[in-house]
Amino acid sequence: MGVMTIDGRKVEFTDEPNILTVIRKADIDIPTLCYHSELSVYGACRLCTVENDKGKTFASCSEPPRDGMVIYTNTPRLMKYRKLILELLLAAHCRDCTTCIKSGECQLQSLAHRMGVMDVRFENTKELQPIDDSSPAIVRDPNKCILCGDCVRMCDNVQAVNAIDFAYRGTKALVTPAFDKKIAETDCVNCGQCRVVCPTGAISIKTNMDVIWDLLADKDTKVIAQIAPAVRVA
Ligand code: FES
Known part of the structure; x- marks a missing residue:
């Protein structure tokens, strides 16, 4: 159990595995492309990057939350990074x-x-x-x-x-x-x-449609009309 400050708000955390989960728990929108809670953390896309009070940036999905942390999620610098990514x-x-x-x-x-x-x-x-x-x-x-x-x-x-x-x-x-x-x-x-x-x-x-195109590759349009419904039902 701990408390961190996210965008000026105090947010409590307990067993959240990473800062991203705490951010989302606080209903703050942050983009991700490679994070899935059911998959291991890979930290590839860097879209979830946040900034701390010392100006250090890091991926929030691959960093555990720590008591007393101060982070910002949507500063102009971060928005610029995300657009570039x-x-x-x-x-x-x-x-x-x-x-x-x-x-x-x-x-x-x-x-x-x-x-x-x-x-x-x-x-x-x-x-x-x-x-x-x-x-x-x-x-x-x-x-x-x-x-x-x-x-x-x-x-x-x-x-x-x-x-x-x-x-x-x-x-x-x-x-x-x-x-x-x-x-x-x-x-x-x-x-x-x-x-x-x-x-x-x-x-x-x-x-x-892929199946239909394969089936119809060498057939004329008259046959198309007969085959398509059958494939849809299947
Ligand atoms: Fe891709 Fe964090 S979501 S690096």
Whole structure:
């Protein structure tokens, strides 16, 4: 049990595992992309960064609360950092947001809107990666991955499947099955939990439309009308 000061307010804490949880308990809005209470802490996105009374900045998700701490969550400096982080994430991300299956529910897109990040000043220097649609359940688009590691921790630590992990470094870094295999060549059990935690369109569930397009690839429009309802029902 302790008391910390957040944005000038005294907030009590008991067994909260990190400062982020105390901030949220105080109903203060703070953006995150890589934090999930049910996953281990990774501290990758740095969007949850806060500032203490000495001007030191640190990620609130990976720091335990301490009695007497004084922190600020939304100073102009922090807002500037967060906008820059979002801009950098967007710079390394493919920009087909308007046609992306996750448009409207993408956390990166919604944070960019919310924080007024309209332009990206940096070029995308990452190599275009092939989309992996080998799985019957999910589609992986590494070009939309922000390397938050949520899917890796879900697949490896929670589901204990170990189908995907980080590979390579720097601008070549990506999340992929080992040895650049396709997802269908791994032990993936098609549980879809990676998609549940993915904040962007990097992992999406294969929709009925995908099935329909596969079925209709060589067929004419007359056949389309017969097949589509059957697939929807299934
Ligand atoms: Fe804390 Fe991503 S939420 S670093």
